[in-house]
Amino acid sequence: MSGMLEGRVAVVTGAGRGIGRAVALALAEAGAKVVVNDYGVDVHGQAPTSGPAFDVVQEIQARGGTAVANTDSVAAWSGSERIIRTALDQFGRIDILVTCAGILRDRMIFNMSEEEFDAVIAVHLKGTFCCIRHAAPLMREQRYGRIVTFTSGAGLFGNPGQSNYGAAKSGIGGLTKVVARDLGKYGVTCNAIAPVAATRMTLTEEFLRAREIRRQQGIIREERALARLEELKPEDVAPMVVFLASDHAANVNGQFFLCAGGSISLLSQPRPIKTIFKPDGRWTLDELDRLVPVTLAEGLVNPAPPRQDSASSNERAGNA
């Protein structure tokens, strides 16, 4: 045991499998007492079972750590309140909140149902908010806290077929930045991880099929991490979360980190890269017609240029 988190109390949502499980195990190994939350549903959010959360608790206990299970859904206001309360009731406080819980309902936007959009927004975005909202007053009161959320390249870079998931994950990014500023002065930090790892959410049949097509077309390009997705383990993401949850990261706040295998990157924050400016006010369309092509739009690449053929309507580059 490294002891980096000795005496700390952590809540990890979606901790029954994949990245959440790896985070819970790593936090426990670093000395934290852990509330292992998992609603125990399948990738689409169906068929809850209590098994996964209890399995991880047993695994932690078998290694000499301290953990309790919770099987509430993060998407419910009262459920998330119980999750946070479990930390208080069992361990007396909450120092660390890691929000991993999530589901997938991939579909191109012109076919996406209202229900598919709502379900994904509810679990990821509202679930993350609900847990933060219930932890925030406690962390503010004790003037200490570490919140680590999960965003995704799906929203940051834009994955076809994932308008619900991309919106939710980018929304979590915005939430993270605001919460960092709302709570920073109380000694609380809030950062986001964009993970790339092989889990049941990412290593899907659809992903493997789409990747194979892209390989055949020779368009794997910047997706090197995805080309070797199988080698990227959920356990590889956990050490950075432990670091962000520790005292060493007391002043790391409002940042995004991309974690893929042994690679950890700081992501850029949005900022203007090209600017046109008219000192005396409003632009006219004539002026924009002349100026934009040689300034703002110069060198811009359309990520999906118009096609003449009626290409396949349901492709998707994986990456969760």
Add this chain to the structure above:
Amino acid sequence: MGQRLRGKVAVVTGAGRGVGRGIALLLAEEGAAVVVNDAGVNVDGSGGESTPAQLVVEEIRSRGGQAVANYDNVADFRAAERIIDTAVREFGRIDILVNNAGILRDRMVFNLSEEDWDAVIAVHLKGTFNCTRHAAVRMRQQRSGRIISMSSTSGLYGNTGQANYGAAKDGIAGLTRVVARELGKYGITVNAIAPAAQTRMIATIPAKAREVRAQRGVALPGQRISELPPLRAEPEDVAPFVVYLATDAAHNINGQIFLVRGGVVALLNDPAPIRTITKDGRWTPEEIAQLFPHTLGMDLVNPAPPQPAGESKPS
């Protein structure tokens, strides 16, 4: 009156006032037939009246333009379909969708109620999804279209007291990036604007908070907005660039986010790794802790550093 959008049909949500009104007027001035959608609610989403949309329609018609009013709520999936259907029924098609409708319910995150969260997410994020979803079907069939959604610097930069609004607006940015990649091949472009203008929504932010934000803008690295000259920024200033994105000239601008404020138009960068540490195999937390300060964490500034207890209470 310009001719750039002659024969085109546009839907502008939240077009009864502020930025949306300015966009609807300029679209019409360029020859587009416009569905002026506005549920006529207060800034917090309460109430509802038909007057704002109707006034803008009359304004467009008095200048010789074509417009009809619609009062449906974008947050409702079926109502959003009616908004898009209005364009098709009245004018035969839909070429341009501007997702502009929005409300505000500012509160620090530790005081934010479930209802204030839900209301803001519903109008901004789900409302943008709803209209985009219904327009996408038609635009894909006709193999052309322009979708322009309103994001915000609130989410992009992180404005204190706006967890709901910031999440919704960054969610719209993510939605924009995904949908751009889904619809691009059908000749459709999807872009977002982060507008800044003096509207009734901005006017609800206390002067003190605005002052703090301005100071914070100066303090943060990478937030060069503070270097831009201080300007008067009127709602109408946002319209020209939105309308430009709706024209044929902008056919290849897709998946981008632009900041518009007064006479400033800026292209924002896409998120990208700026510093990386790599190891064959898994890092340990201790290794990261040792390396971080002079690698990834170099020059990082805490946007809200811890303060001693007893500071003044926030709103």
